[in-house]
Amino acid sequence: MEQAGASLGKPRDTKGGRATRRELFARALAAAGGLSALALTREGLAKEPAILDRPDDWAPGNALERMRRDLERALAKPMEKRKWVMVIDLEKCIGCKACTVSCVAENNLPPGVVYRPVVEEERGEFPHVRKRFIPRPCMHCDNPPCTPVCPVGATWKRPDGIVAVDYDACIGCRYCLSACPYNARTADFGEFYTEGLAEGSEAFAGPRASGYETRPSFEYGKEWRRTPGSHASPMGNARKCQFCLHRIENHLLPACVTTCLGGATYFGDFNDPESLVHELVGSSRMMRLKEELGTEPSVFYLA
Amino acid sequence: MNKGVKTCLWAAWIVLAAVAAYGLGERAVAGKELANYGSYVPWGLWVSTYIYFIGLSAGAFLLSSMVYVFGVKSLARVGRLALFTAAVTLGMALFSIWMDLGHMWRAYEVLTRPNFHSMMAWMVWLYTGYFLLILAELWFELRCDLATRAAAGGALAPLYRLLSLGWTCPTDAAELQACHQQSLRVLRRLGALGIPLAIAFHGGVGALFATLSARPYWHSGLFPILFLTGALVSGGALLLCLVSLLGAGGSEREQKELRVFLARLVLVLLVFDVILEWAEVSIPLWYGVGSEVGLWKEILFGHYGYVFWVFHLGLGVVVPLALLLKGQASRFATGLAGLLVATTFLAVRLNIVIPPQTEPHLRGLAEAYSDARLRFEYVPSLFEWAVVAAVVAAGMAVFWLGLRLLPLLNGEGPEEDAAQTVSSEPVAVAASSESAGDAAEREGSAEPSDPDAPPAIQASPA
Ligand code: SF4
Ligand code: SF4
Numbered sequence: 001m002e003q004a005g006a007s008l009g010k011p012r013d014t015k016g017g018r019a020t021r022r023e024l025f026a027r028a029l030a031a032a033g034g035l036s037a038l039a040l041t042r043e044g045l046a047k048e049p050a051i052l053d054r055p056d057d058w059a060p061g062n063a064l065e066r067m068r069r070d071l072e073r074a075l076a077k078p079m080e081k082r083k084w085v086m087v088i089d090l091e092k093c094i095g096c097k098a099c100t101v102s103c104v105a106e107n108n109l110p111p112g113v114v115y116r117p118v119v120e121e122e123r124g125e126f127p128h129v130r131k132r133f134i135p136r137p138c139m140h141c142d143n144p145p146c147t148p149v150c151p152v153g154a155t156w157k158r159p160d161g162i163v164a165v166d167y168d169a170c171i172g173c174r175y176c177l178s179a180c181p182y183n184a185r186t187a188d189f190g191e192f193y194t195e196g197l198a199e200g201s202e203a204f205a206g207p208r209a210s211g212y213e214t215r216p217s218f219e220y221g222k223e224w225r226r227t228p229g230s231h232a233s234p235m236g237n238a239r240k241c242q243f244c245l246h247r248i249e250n251h252l253l254p255a256c257v258t259t260c261l262g263g264a265t266y267f268g269d270f271n272d273p274e275s276l277v278h279e280l281v282g283s284s285r286m287m288r289l290k291e292e293l294g295t296e297p298s299v300f301y302l303a
Numbered sequence: 304m305n306k307g308v309k310t311c312l313w314a315a316w317i318v319l320a321a322v323a324a325y326g327l328g329e330r331a332v333a334g335k336e337l338a339n340y341g342s343y344v345p346w347g348l349w350v351s352t353y354i355y356f357i358g359l360s361a362g363a364f365l366l367s368s369m370v371y372v373f374g375v376k377s378l379a380r381v382g383r384l385a386l387f388t389a390a391v392t393l394g395m396a397l398f399s400i401w402m403d404l405g406h407m408w409r410a411y412e413v414l415t416r417p418n419f420h421s422m423m424a425w426m427v428w429l430y431t432g433y434f435l436l437i438l439a440e441l442w443f444e445l446r447c448d449l450a451t452r453a454a455a456g457g458a459l460a461p462l463y464r465l466l467s468l469g470w471t472c473p474t475d476a477a478e479l480q481a482c483h484q485q486s487l488r489v490l491r492r493l494g495a496l497g498i499p500l501a502i503a504f505h506g507g508v509g510a511l512f513a514t515l516s517a518r519p520y521w522h523s524g525l526f527p528i529l530f531l532t533g534a535l536v537s538g539g540a541l542l543l544c545l546v547s548l549l550g551a552g553g554s555e556r557e558q559k560e561l562r563v564f565l566a567r568l569v570l571v572l573l574v575f576d577v578i579l580e581w582a583e584v585s586i587p588l589w590y591g592v593g594s595e596v597g598l599w600k601e602i603l604f605g606h607y608g609y610v611f612w613v614f615h616l617g618l619g620v621v622v623p624l625a626l627l628l629k630g631q632a633s634r635f636a637t638g639l640a641g642l643l644v645a646t647t648f649l650a651v652r653l654n655i656v657i658p659p660q661t662e663p664h665l666r667g668l669a670e671a672y673s674d675a676r677l678r679f680e681y682v683p684s685l686f687e688w689a690v691v692a693a694v695v696a697a698g699m700a701v702f703w704l705g706l707r708l709l710p711l712l713n714g715e716g717p718e719e720d721a722a723q724t725v726s727s728e729p730v731a732v733a734a735s736s737e738s739a740g741d742a743a744e745r746e747g748s749a750e751p752s753d754p755d756a757p758p759a760i761q762a763s764p765a
Contacts, residue, residue: 112342114672149423152412152413173423177342186342189335236404293516293517
């Protein structure tokens with residue numbers, strides 16, 4: 001019996017079993033630590049630069065740094081040589097809507113006007129359910145259905161790819177709103193969040209006191225003030241995301257890019273093969289919304 | 304028009320005017336805050352009423368062309384009325400769409416900096432041409448009467464002088480005859496020019512929607528045709544209603560002939576319109592699969608299904624069809640049928656404009672950002688209806704003024720001759736050289752028209 005027992009191996013005691021698992025765990029830790037230590041050595045960096053340039057391996061801050069450098073290179077070129085595009089990694093978007101809010105703040109958007117809502121999509125059935133978050137800025141289509149419809153030519157595709165609106169010319173017919181297949185344009189109905197609230201009303205004391213709603217926005221590099229009681233532009237106009245053109249021209253990335261918590265939004269010049277966006281657009285995960293319409297969006301998603 | 308109808312119309316106008324005052328006041332002070340449309344349903348009631356009124360205008364105009372260009376004798380007496388109706392309803396349409404603009408005072412930009420890629424820019428240019436054409440036609444049609452009235456003196460003489468642009472009517476019979484002939488020629492040419500123009504601009508209104516690839520429901524080649532047929536049906540029905548209500552000069556027999564002719568025309572057009580509509584509905588629905596099925600089900604059986612079944616199909620098609628088939632001889636029946644078709648056509652226009660906008664382009668967009676303007680639902684607000692009341696009240700007022708001040712109903716102008724000229728050239732001279740006594744006799748047997756009307760437009764020679 002003993003022999004048999006010896007040949008079959010000792011029956012495991014609980015103590016021994018615990019020791020084995022602890023050992024395995026320790027080995028795994030050591031291996032992982034060793035690998036990462038190796039990866040962080042200078043030689044490791046020198047050997048595998050391409051891998052480290054992949055955005056997945058960059059902390060979000062680093063991707064921002066790279067995009068800033070891309071931005072500087074692009075701005076050094078003449079405007080018509082740039083092609084601004086945006087890439088949104090849906091695997092990274094956590095649905096926090098920080099981009100939506102930062103966009104509202106950047107452009108002082110009034111009630112009913114939104115440039116970048118985040119659409120939530122639920123897939124599967126319980127218990128296998130997943131959520132996907134799809135931020136939806138203006139697609140800055142290369143073949144935009146919204147521009148040729150404008151009766152006064154107040155909206156057009158710029159050479160750098162941005163689809164712009166001239167607030168001073170727009171008559172507010174909203175034909176472009178009807179023509180956009182992404183619902184990406186909204187109309188400014190001249191409303192105010194704090195309108196009609198009694199003076200000193202608790203809930204809105206902050207925004208009113210800080211003058212948030214009457215502060216100017218700087219879309220298209222001009223100063224736009226919305227004042228209650230006036231109907232001046234941008235009130236009465238069609239409004240949409242303009243890739244924060246006023247920020248770009250001041251060497252800043254769009255507000256949604258810098259505030260994206262998940263580091264999911266990338267921006268840059270597609271005409272620059274060195275740019276991060278150029279690299280990302282080449283991904284096998286790349287897709288665009290409603291590709292079949294032939295609108296050729298400049299916003300790419302990594303699905 | 305009998306007293307009861309007249310009282311009703313006045314009462315309706317006073318109510319409309321009161322509501323209109325609220326609507327216009329609100330529009331001036333608060334802009335469009337109380338409007339229920341938003342950014343996801345960007346076009347609402349006012350766009351619907353715009354295409355509705357523009358349809359009435361195009362329809363009425365095309366019928367007037369039947370008089371001036373094709374010389375359809377049976378319609379000769381409605382030439383002036385049709386032209387004037389086209390002008391008034393065009394004004395109502397433009398008033399409607401003007402109210403809808405975010406920057407009303409920039410509307411002129413469509414003329415000063417047009418983008419001719421845009422269907423909308425084309426529309427505005429075509430309307431401008433069309434409006435000038437109607438004015439020119441009306442002037443040639445009325446110039447003799449206006450000049451006569453200007454010469455007759457009286458308090459309104461300066462107005463008539465202004466309207467006749469200082470033109471004086473020859474007194475010599477032969478010269479008068481030559482003048483009439485000239486008017487006829489000009490009217491025929493202008494009318495001929497007007498036909499492609501009316502087809503272009505109203506087909507164009509259909510194309511304004513149909514060219515938008517973003518919305519499959521609108522993106523249909525049939526749309527411009529559907530719009531044109533709709534224009535003819537609704538415009539014809541409006542004229543039928545007006546003719547039944549106001550008479551159009553001439554003997555009772557002539558008036559009846561006119562009503563029966565118009566009634567048959569509306570009947571045929573209505574049936575044709577229904578056939579086109581059947582194609583529009585049945586093709587996307589037949590197999591129950593496809594992108595438009597849901598939308599059509601919503602239109603037919605959704606919350607607002609009654610707009611289709613009650614207002615359009617019931618009151619706008621079935622009842623008028625029955626009235627037109629059974630009661631062509633009755634002035635009441637033709638008037639009611641015309642009124643029903645013409646007014647309920649707004650239901651068709653609403654069903655064209657609103658439902659396709661209530662479908663989000665991206666599922667989940669409605670929940671992505673909450674705001675009253677970011678909903679995929681729409682029911683016009685009271686304020687929006689009040690503005691429409693203003694458009695209608697203004698249209699009624701201008702129409703009433705026109706009836707009182709202009710010789711729109713008595714066929715003293717050249718249009719009568721126009722019909723005859725084309726039907727047979729030699730007869731035209733004979734007919735137009737008809738003795739004054741004959742003409743007076745004919746006018747005298749006309750239905751008594753508005754007793755309050757100033758003597759100048761009284762159908763009776765008194
Ligand atoms: S997404 Fe819409 S608004 Fe933006 S460019 Fe394309 S069609 Fe125009
Ligand atoms: S809303 Fe403004 S930008 Fe849009 S089509 Fe009309 S005029 Fe052009």
